[in-house]
Amino acid sequence: MIPDRATAALTIDLAALVENWRQLRGRMGAGSAVPKDCAAVLKADAYGTGARRALPALARAGCRTFFVAQVDEALSLIDLLPETARIFVLSGPPPGGAREMVAHGLIPVLNSADQIATWAETCGQTGIRAPCALHVDTGMTRLGLSWTEARALVADPGPLAAMEPVLLMSHLACADTPEHPLNTRQLEAFQAASRAFPRLPASLANSSGLFLDPAFRFDLGRPGIALYGGNPTPGGPNPMGEVVRLQGKILQVRQIDTPSPVGYGATHHAAAGRRLAIVGVGYADGYPRAAGNRSMGRLGGWPVPLVGRVSMDLITFDVSDAPETLAHPGAWIDLIGPGYGVDDLAEESGTIGYEILTRLGARYPRTYLSDDASTASVREDPIA
Numbered sequence: 001m002i003p004d005r006a007t008a009a010l011t012i013d014l015a016a017l018v019e020n021w022r023q024l025r026g027r028m029g030a031g032s033a034v035p036k037d038c039a040a041v042l043k044a045d046a047y048g049t050g051a052r053r054a055l056p057a058l059a060r061a062g063c064r065t066f067f068v069a070q071v072d073e074a075l076s077l078i079d080l081l082p083e084t085a086r087i088f089v090l091s092g093p094p095p096g097g098a099r100e101m102v103a104h105g106l107i108p109v110l111n112s113a114d115q116i117a118t119w120a121e122t123c124g125q126t127g128i129r130a131p132c133a134l135h136v137d138t139g140m141t142r143l144g145l146s147w148t149e150a151r152a153l154v155a156d157p158g159p160l161a162a163m164e165p166v167l168l169m170s171h172l173a174c175a176d177t178p179e180h181p182l183n184t185r186q187l188e189a190f191q192a193a194s195r196a197f198p199r200l201p202a203s204l205a206n207s208s209g210l211f212l213d214p215a216f217r218f219d220l221g222r223p224g225i226a227l228y229g230g231n232p233t234p235g236g237p238n239p240m241g242e243v244v245r246l247q248g249k250i251l252q253v254r255q256i257d258t259p260s261p262v263g264y265g266a267t268h269h270a271a272a273g274r275r276l277a278i279v280g281v282g283y284a285d286g287y288p289r290a291a292g293n294r295s296m297g298r299l300g301g302w303p304v305p306l307v308g309r310v311s312m313d314l315i316t317f318d319v320s321d322a323p324e325t326l327a328h329p330g331a332w333i334d335l336i337g338p339g340y341g342v343d344d345l346a347e348e349s350g351t352i353g354y355e356i357l358t359r360l361g362a363r364y365p366r367t368y369l370s371d372d373a374s375t376a377s378v379r380e381d382p383i384a
Helices: 014-030 041-049 053-063 071-075 096-106 115-127 148-154 158-160 181-195 340-348 353-358
Strands: 006-014 065-068 088-090 106-109 131-135 163-170 245-254 260-262 266-270 277-278 296-299 302-305 315-318 333-335 367-368 378-379
Touching: 006 014, 014 053, 014 367, 041 053, 041 353, 053 065, 071 088, 071 096, 096 106, 096 115, 106 115, 115 148, 115 158, 148 181, 277 333, 302 315, 333 340, 340 353
Parallel strands: 006 367, 065 088, 088 106, 106 131, 131 163
Antiparallel strands: 006 245, 245 277, 245 333, 260 266, 277 315, 296 302, 296 333, 367 378
């Protein structure tokens, strides 16, 4: 149960998370006679939803490959990994951190010739032929081996002899824009890289990539945002289930008798006769400040506009058009949830769903709906 003292409530539906992964895994195998797999990206604390809750739920569903961005993220999760599972670190071995990765069985994604040399040296020093992934940059110009570096590695694979490459990967830059020509160029470049390293399983498709042509799927999918309910097909209906629900509690209802400014900077003026609900959520909780005068809430299903600026701890909604019986202190307004998802809030705040999710605040009491449908249990985290 949500504590009575709470002014906000964040609910994470683990069953929806698991079902999203199953749907994406199904896309990986659709129309293919060759076995394909689907990983789960857990970086940024599972996109703000809680990686230590998400990983066990996904593991129970059969997921055995996980990705994080940093070594510390991996170290915080390794005690939860099933014996047959593996966890990749996208940033690779940080300077001075390779030995610790080997000791804990973490798999680095090697992004440069320097990282390959470091991993080879560490494997040689420890006497362990440790696994790794090779990341080839196919057009994003971020992390990854250049094509020149990749060709040099093909010509002289000596540095790889000390280690055990288990995956070849790249990352799509424009998969959420299917018609973008860079998608085709990256696919062709990665196909060439896959031919250059023919013994390695290959991974290219991120969340949106799984909804492109099947040629993008290769052997392993790496969904992130879609697992957590973000729309991998912007501009079309969201095929994913909602995982996150955020609610704010009404602290006070104001009846406006004379025209009045609202909030810092007086950016909104309420006309006489309007009713305003003050809610105990603000930018200190990760609710976007840019949402001021732009976003919406839902009060008993009724859309209510946010008026005035977002404060550190408070936001204000105009509830004049909602039934008066719904708007009272203690009532809940949905800030993210049914009829108004994370991408809706992001669009009206001038950002993306990724940022909304990863900024979910520590002050929210979190309730986790169990992934075990037979028990439908609810687990609650204490307020931070």
